[in-house]
Amino acid sequence: MLELPILGLLQEEPLHGYELKKRLDETLGLWGVSFGSLYPALARLEREGAIEAIDPVDGDRRPLFPTTGSLAGEAAAARRRRVVVSRRRRKAYRITSVGTARFEQLLEEDPPPTADDDRAFAVKLAFCRYLPREARLAILERRRTQLADRLDRAQRVLRAQRDRRRPEDPYARSLVEHGTRTAAHDLEWVDELIAAEREAAAPESASAGTPSPGGNTL
């Protein structure tokens, strides 16, 4: 579950673990990633050859500005201290071609439905800009199917609840009703995304044109 967002973030630029965690926490913002899962994941990816550690070269030395304190003073102080070697413990990772392949595979594969389909889709959407339009559409279509199924099931459960003569629990009832609304809402959203994607694929206003066969990466 972590591999995809890690590879996704490394797509832009090499990063080290600590920074990676911060970005995962905020950008993907919904769930806290722990170091205890991040570092093993990085080790795994490195073992597989999907990423490689680059040694902290010159330019890496002070990428973060101190949050307080005068810059000039800081620079002077740095000059006074043993100047050059610093931050050597940081291990930045760069994605390899193997990693890019793996990244695309993870984005495009259709895993068996699981408890966190929603999160999985969110992560995919967050990085699907790196895919060609067709692959992106495939992801969206699959999500559409998924949501349509969910809506269907929710509506059936709703009907079943109504038909039961049972005293009927208002909480379970409200839960299913809200679930139904949410599924419908999500479905609309995905439909909009799909429509936008199709629109972008065929910008000519022709109504019956063949769909553009293009597969450009945005």
Place this chain on the structure above:
Amino acid sequence: MLELPILGLLQEEPLHGYELKKRLDETLGLWGVSFGSLYPALARLEREGAIEAIDPVDGDRRPLFPTTGSLAGEAAAARRRRVVVSRRRRKAYRITSVGTARFEQLLEEDPPPTADDDRAFAVKLAFCRYLPREARLAILERRRTQLADRLDRAQRVLRAQRDRRRPEDPYARSLVEHGTRTAAHDLEWVDELIAAEREAAAPESASAGTPSPGGNTL
């Protein structure tokens, strides 16, 4: 994660594993539970004394009607076969007082935020009818806080996205926007639940009355 819904379903009546799975799959309908997690969970609960196996007594023998075939013919066939002992391998579980205590503890405890807060809340709501009103309100209030936080964070991320001069990825953008709407929507829903709960607690139309101190179980 499975313990709560298992204990919740057993609150109503004793059930055996297979039947439990079916109900978990459909009633809690969103995610497929596997036997490989269900049976170990049952074993765990039994070890802890939260549930106990009851031997398949008389009444248990044919609780399910055959889906096809004539009932009379079926009964006759049963009489022809060695009549009495049947279905003996079924192991139904009954909840104990320990189990009920555990159930309430699971419902009321406030676990550290995790990836499946949403699911956890859904499960709680599905069974909160067994709680006194106050405890139910506590659950709802906690969920409210959670959602308010989420909305807040989503809105901050949204603002951050707007402020960035970056070319801005439309997919990540849409993801956060939709997340914001969903959080707001969920928040409204919980607010309605809270209002309904308060209403039910103080049915007198007095505007400044002291809140009813009652703790009745529905």
Place this chain on the structure above:
DNA sequence: GTCATCATGTAAGCCGTTACATGATTGC
């Protein structure tokens, strides 16, 4: 010199998944 933060890792444990093994019951 000390505290907060940055930074990387390991270990134990939990719980879920898939796949496998087993066997009874019932319809046809």
Place this chain on the structure above:
DNA sequence: GCAATCATGTAACGGCTTACATGATGAC
């Protein structure tokens, strides 16, 4: 008799969590 369904389990594996260990850097 054979297949489908009912029914209960075990084993291997994976991955995430918490807690722990370690140490550098920089602000004051």
